[in-house]
Amino acid sequence: METAIQREKLEQAIGILDEHDIDCWLTFARETSETPDPALKLILGQDVTWQSAFLVTRAGRRIAIVGGPDGGSVRQLGLYETVLTYDEGIMPLLRQTIRQLDPRSIALNYSLGDVASDGLTYGMYLQLMDGLKRTPYRQRLVSAAPIVGPLRSRKTATELARMRRAIALTEEIYAQVGAFLRPGRTEREVAEHVHDEVKRRGLVTSWEWELCPMVNAGAASEAGHAGPSDLVMREGDLVHLDFGVAYEGYRADLQRMWYLRSERDPEPPEGVRQAFHACVTAIETARNVLHAGVPGWQVDAAARAHLTGAGYPEYKHALGHSVGLATHDGGPLIGPRWPRYGETPERAIEPDSVYTLELGTPTERGYIGLEDEVLVTAGGARFISSVQRELMLVG
Amino acid sequence: METAIQREKLEQAIGILDEHDIDCWLTFARETSETPDPALKLILGQDVTWQSAFLVTRAGRRIAIVGGPDGGSVRQLGLYETVLTYDEGIMPLLRQTIRQLDPRSIALNYSLGDVASDGLTYGMYLQLMDGLKRTPYRQRLVSAAPIVGPLRSRKTATELARMRRAIALTEEIYAQVGAFLRPGRTEREVAEHVHDEVKRRGLVTSWEWELCPMVNAGAASEAGHAGPSDLVMREGDLVHLDFGVAYEGYRADLQRMWYLRSERDPEPPEGVRQAFHACVTAIETARNVLHAGVPGWQVDAAARAHLTGAGYPEYKHALGHSVGLATHDGGPLIGPRWPRYGETPERAIEPDSVYTLELGTPTERGYIGLEDEVLVTAGGARFISSVQRELMLVG
Numbered sequence: 001m002e003t004a005i006q007r008e009k010l011e012q013a014i015g016i017l018d019e020h021d022i023d024c025w026l027t028f029a030r031e032t033s034e035t036p037d038p039a040l041k042l043i044l045g046q047d048v049t050w051q052s053a054f055l056v057t058r059a060g061r062r063i064a065i066v067g068g069p070d071g072g073s074v075r076q077l078g079l080y081e082t083v084l085t086y087d088e089g090i091m092p093l094l095r096q097t098i099r100q101l102d103p104r105s106i107a108l109n110y111s112l113g114d115v116a117s118d119g120l121t122y123g124m125y126l127q128l129m130d131g132l133k134r135t136p137y138r139q140r141l142v143s144a145a146p147i148v149g150p151l152r153s154r155k156t157a158t159e160l161a162r163m164r165r166a167i168a169l170t171e172e173i174y175a176q177v178g179a180f181l182r183p184g185r186t187e188r189e190v191a192e193h194v195h196d197e198v199k200r201r202g203l204v205t206s207w208e209w210e211l212c213p214m215v216n217a218g219a220a221s222e223a224g225h226a227g228p229s230d231l232v233m234r235e236g237d238l239v240h241l242d243f244g245v246a247y248e249g250y251r252a253d254l255q256r257m258w259y260l261r262s263e264r265d266p267e268p269p270e271g272v273r274q275a276f277h278a279c280v281t282a283i284e285t286a287r288n289v290l291h292a293g294v295p296g297w298q299v300d301a302a303a304r305a306h307l308t309g310a311g312y313p314e315y316k317h318a319l320g321h322s323v324g325l326a327t328h329d330g331g332p333l334i335g336p337r338w339p340r341y342g343e344t345p346e347r348a349i350e351p352d353s354v355y356t357l358e359l360g361t362p363t364e365r366g367y368i369g370l371e372d373e374v375l376v377t378a379g380g381a382r383f384i385s386s387v388q389r390e391l392m393l394v395g
Numbered sequence: 396m397e398t399a400i401q402r403e404k405l406e407q408a409i410g411i412l413d414e415h416d417i418d419c420w421l422t423f424a425r426e427t428s429e430t431p432d433p434a435l436k437l438i439l440g441q442d443v444t445w446q447s448a449f450l451v452t453r454a455g456r457r458i459a460i461v462g463g464p465d466g467g468s469v470r471q472l473g474l475y476e477t478v479l480t481y482d483e484g485i486m487p488l489l490r491q492t493i494r495q496l497d498p499r500s501i502a503l504n505y506s507l508g509d510v511a512s513d514g515l516t517y518g519m520y521l522q523l524m525d526g527l528k529r530t531p532y533r534q535r536l537v538s539a540a541p542i543v544g545p546l547r548s549r550k551t552a553t554e555l556a557r558m559r560r561a562i563a564l565t566e567e568i569y570a571q572v573g574a575f576l577r578p579g580r581t582e583r584e585v586a587e588h589v590h591d592e593v594k595r596r597g598l599v600t601s602w603e604w605e606l607c608p609m610v611n612a613g614a615a616s617e618a619g620h621a622g623p624s625d626l627v628m629r630e631g632d633l634v635h636l637d638f639g640v641a642y643e644g645y646r647a648d649l650q651r652m653w654y655l656r657s658e659r660d661p662e663p664p665e666g667v668r669q670a671f672h673a674c675v676t677a678i679e680t681a682r683n684v685l686h687a688g689v690p691g692w693q694v695d696a697a698a699r700a701h702l703t704g705a706g707y708p709e710y711k712h713a714l715g716h717s718v719g720l721a722t723h724d725g726g727p728l729i730g731p732r733w734p735r736y737g738e739t740p741e742r743a744i745e746p747d748s749v750y751t752l753e754l755g756t757p758t759e760r761g762y763i764g765l766e767d768e769v770l771v772t773a774g775g776a777r778f779i780s781s782v783q784r785e786l787m788l789v790g
Contacts, residue, residue, distance in 0.1 A: 031510040033602060034721050038429050047603055049723070050735055067735070068711055072617060073606070087711045089734030110517035112525075115426040118518035122505035125517040127737075130507075207428060208442055211468070222467060316463055316482045326429050328444070339484030340445055340462070342522075
């Protein structure tokens with residue numbers, strides 16, 4: 001198996017542990033084909049069957065404890081300098097390993113707001129608490145969100161190359177869509193056309209097949225997560241797609257907009273053009289305040305204020321999410337301080353992270369939704385997708 | 396989307412709640428493409444993005460609370476009579492719904508031993524505890540393992556039909572393997588041949604592609620979860636495969652054995668034949684004591700005692716696991732009372748469940764491993780795969 005990413009990520013993790021003054025990071029998982037821990041993609045890249053523990057320490061130790069049958073494949077990866085195996089129960093080996101390391105803090109994969117840092121199940125947590133009873137380590141458990149968040153966020157060179165490729169492939173498929181759109185086609189036909197292009201390239205979609213792409217044709221189509229319908233597009237409609245493909249595990253996530261010209265309205269009506277312009281400038285406003293270190297909510301607030309200030313309704317989601325191995329890659333969120341986002345909008349954006357910037361508004365001709373991707377550094381944010389600034393005209 | 400299974404499972408769940416005297420079952424999940432709750436496949440069959448709650452009550456109520464963008468697709472399914480949506484936070488709606496139902500007990504998806512009942516993450520558990528503070532419901536939370544276990548175990552007619560088809564397709568591909576085996580081929584070539592047959596039929600493997608099939612050629616090959624290697628098979632070797640394909644989500648899991656005849660040994664040596672016979676009869680012994688209601692450990696113990704009594708080493712895994720939507724489908728385990736299995740071997744086998752019966756032993760010519768599938772009822776267990784009772788001879 002190819003392990004370039006995992007090698008880079010384990011190196012990175014050791015540095016982040018040091019930054020956050022945490023001695024040890026413990027990923028505790030089992031049957032990860034059924035209940036995957038998102039962190040394992042970063043530091044292992046394969047599934048495990050029985051209870052398994054992956055310990056990374058600030059001092060640079062990398063220790064895996066896995067069931068006997070997984071020992072061979074985990075050793076083959078060469079990512080962990082020590083691979084211990086057991087037959088009957090993991091706890092004696094795990095306790096002994098923790099005792100030897102004697103960490104002042106042990107970070108576990110749980111988080112209220114950040115799904116990518118929340119892979120530990122409640123049943124596994126209870127097992128660990130039971131296994132650590134009558135040890136001092138139960139009192140030293142902390143959330144690994146400060147480790148896993150930055151680890152996912154800070155893209156390595158290998159990761160960035162894959163992400164750029166995923167974006168290029170997504171845009172290549174988007175370039176086919178314009179020629180396919182015409183009055184009389186249904187949303188479903190457009191989705192099928194996109195799926196054909198995905199299959200022809202042997203790719204997979206960035207999220208579940210039936211809902212990727214999402215297609216909205218005209219004002220009667222409700223924007224949201226429902227799948228493409230048999231709604232027929234007509235002259236004068238806006239057509240909106242939300243779509244992306246993955247390349248070697250790394251996802252792209254872009255939205256694009258077309259306008260179906262009619263004899264009466266060869267150009268979109270003034271109101272639609274203004275709304276489109278407001279969306280473009282709201283995203284640009286946000287990009288201008290976005291840089292590593294800024295709390296995500298401030299960036300979201302800038303776009304939100306711009307759009308509502310121009311007289312449009314608030315969009316009902318976050319402005320931007322991290323993208324990577326997952327389409328919603330966790331970590332700090334560029335979103336409003338709403339309860340469902342927990343503390344994620346409070347967190348500072350990490351350097352070398354990739355975010356979507358996305359928002360939209362309904363119009364008389366259909367939903368306008370824009371989404372591009374930016375790479376964030378201390379100096380600012382620059383687009384790594386071919387940002388859409390004009391409606392594409394069809395017909 | 397096709398929802399036959401989910402409809403049957405929701406009906407079943409209401410009955411099981413009543414059986415176990417539990418008022419309400421709550422599945423609480425988010426971003427299920429990243430941290431899936433295995434129970435959702437049974438009662439929803441698609442992913443959700445924001446925090447979502449699925450409540451099923453003993454009185455037959457089915458209520459979903461999902462984020463706004465998921466509302467359309469969840470309503471389209473028609474599985475929940477009430478679908479509530481929110482924009483900012485789920486807790487007000489969830490608290491209100493629970494207050495109205497006022498259940499004496501609320502079952503959550505956590506379990507120490509049963510992965511299929513352990514989909515609730517620790518972070519989501521903490522959120523729920525926070526959301527239910529200053530209510531009496533925090534004290535009424537129980538594990539949903541007694542609900543989810545039987546729900547997965549008891550196969551409906553639709554599920555059984557799919558499982559039989561998955562077995563038939565697996566056996567169809569196995570039937571191609573014998574003709575391909577010959578001295579000089581590597582394990583990897585055999586795996587590639589099997590993969591070609593899988594792709595040609597547009598199927599997916601029952602577990603991760605790289606490790607399905609597992610192939611062991613001769614005594615130098617270490618049985619276990621490492622992938623097929625460049626090891627070359629020679630005359631007189633045993634060849635062992637562990638493999639299965641899925642049909643409409645339902646998996647098969649079977650092991651098969653071949654012997655490569657040599658001029659010197661046109662038949663396997665006596666020791667190999669005896670070991671093979673001991674494995675066959677150990678499985679048969681277990682099948683004879685297996686029926687709905689028996690605790691799984693008793694069935695495992697019968698096979699284990701038979702094999703060790705015949706002078707062979709103990710196999711280092713459970714004799715049988717439930718199969719279904721997952722290859723390891725959770726629920727009661729036919730396994731020894733080892734710590735890593737938690738309480739799952741203590742539990743009584745459910746009626747209408749499908750189990751593997753699998754064990755093996757090393758020999759001078761290679762690993763012997765056998766695995767077939769049985770359907771368990773109150774009356775006993777009968778094979779639903781074409782059980783292997785003789786070594787297949789090649790050459």
